[in-house]
Amino acid sequence: INTIGVLTSGGDAPGMNAAIRAVVRTALANGKKVKGIRRGYSGLLEEDIFDMDAYSVADIIGRGGTILYTARCAEFRTEEGQKKGAEICEKHGIDGLVVIGGDGSFQGARKLANLGINTIGLPGTIDLDIACTEYTIGFDTAVNTAMEAIDKIRDTSTSHERCSVIEVMGRNAGYIALWCGIANGAEQILITERYDFDEQAIINNIIEKRNKGKKHYIIVNAEGIGRSEELAKKVEAATGMEARATIIGHIQRGGSPTCKDRVYASMMGARAVDLLCQGASNRVVGYKEGSFVDFDIQEALSMTKDIDQYMYDMSRKLSR
Numbered sequence: 001i002n003t004i005g006v007l008t009s010g011g012d013a014p015g016m017n018a019a020i021r022a023v024v025r026t027a028l029a030n031g032k033k034v035k036g037i038r039r040g041y042s043g044l045l046e047e048d049i050f051d052m053d054a055y056s057v058a059d060i061i062g063r064g065g066t067i068l069y070t071a072r073c074a075e076f077r078t079e080e081g082q083k084k085g086a087e088i089c090e091k092h093g094i095d096g097l098v099v100i101g102g103d104g105s106f107q108g109a110r111k112l113a114n115l116g117i118n119t120i121g122l123p124g125t126i127d128l129d130i131a132c133t134e135y136t137i138g139f140d141t142a143v144n145t146a147m148e149a150i151d152k153i154r155d156t157s158t159s160h161e162r163c164s165v166i167e168v169m170g171r172n173a174g175y176i177a178l179w180c181g182i183a184n185g186a187e188q189i190l191i192t193e194r195y196d197f198d199e200q201a202i203i204n205n206i207i208e209k210r211n212k213g214k215k216h217y218i219i220v221n222a223e224g225i226g227r228s229e230e231l232a233k234k235v236e237a238a239t240g241m242e243a244r245a246t247i248i249g250h251i252q253r254g255g256s257p258t259c260k261d262r263v264y265a266s267m268m269g270a271r272a273v274d275l276l277c278q279g280a281s282n283r284v285v286g287y288k289e290g291s292f293v294d295f296d297i298q299e300a301l302s303m304t305k306d307i308d309q310y311m312y313d314m315s316r317k318l319s320r
């Protein structure tokens with residue numbers, strides 16, 4: 001490997017900058033050249049490629065977002081787009097590529113690997129919905145941001161003796177909702193993976209808790225379920241308790257990364273470069289059972305994971 005390219009793709013996540021910094025500085029420490037690619041696969045196809053040195057990544061470890069910008073690219077899903085991408089890598093001398101993103105981004109990385117570009121994927125998403133890993137870059141910051149927001153909503157919800165339906169991100173996955181639901185002591189946690197759409201049961205529970213003297217009722221609702229406004233209106237109509245819906249939204253994707261996101265993203269970035277220097281390709285880095293590991297991308301993409309049942313059952317008991 002002579003030149004390592006790095007790009008971020010899909011939704012941004014706090015900690016991506018720490019990963020980019022680690023890729024650049026580990027590559028330089030190994031005597032490699034580094035090229036940054038802006039706006040993911042879109043920027044690759046537009047040849048928005050520039051040389052990076054140690055100073056290109058100075059003062060970024062504490063910043064949210066991604067200095068490389070990011071995009072979702074439809075053209076790169078086509079065979080033509082992928083061939084063009086591989087040719088552009090070759091033209092710029094990029095023989096190793098680190099792709100920081102989610103499952104969709106890894107599909108692209110796998111295609112490039114098949115076309116002869118050595119690629120390594122790093123799991124970057126706030127959603128934690130990548131099966132091969134127990135940690136994804138950005139999740140820790142996102143849940144902490146959402147947790148703080150929910151604490152604030154809880155204050156006003158208590159003062160007004162209201163029900164608050166709070167929708168958190170996660171696409172189809174309920175990890176952010178479950179973690180926040182536990183951390184915020186929510187009365188209900190609705191996650192895509194377990195929701196039975198029994199709104200009457202929720203309403204009955206609100207009435208029961210109010211009769212026992214509860215002054216507020218917090219429902220943390222996963223984005224994959226959605227319809228938070230609708231649920232708030234139904235609750236208000238059925239219980240007489242004032243209800244408000246809050247969709248926390250993109251605040252969860254920004255902000256300065258937590259210590260964990262900075263350190264784990266740095267470890268993953270360094271490992272990606274080490275793998276490339278050892279001649280590996282078509283791998284994705286993950287974190288399992290206390291260690292950083294790596295898998296074949298195809299194998300990683302075929303894995304599935306589910307919410308921890310013990311954690312879910314515990315959350316139900318604690319919210320009684």
Ligand code: F6P
Nearest residue numbers: 011125126127169170171223253
């Ligand atoms: O994948 C990260 C994520 O924030 C999801 O939680 C959410 O569903 C999606 O991206 C939102 O995407 P966009 O920023 O394109 O609206």
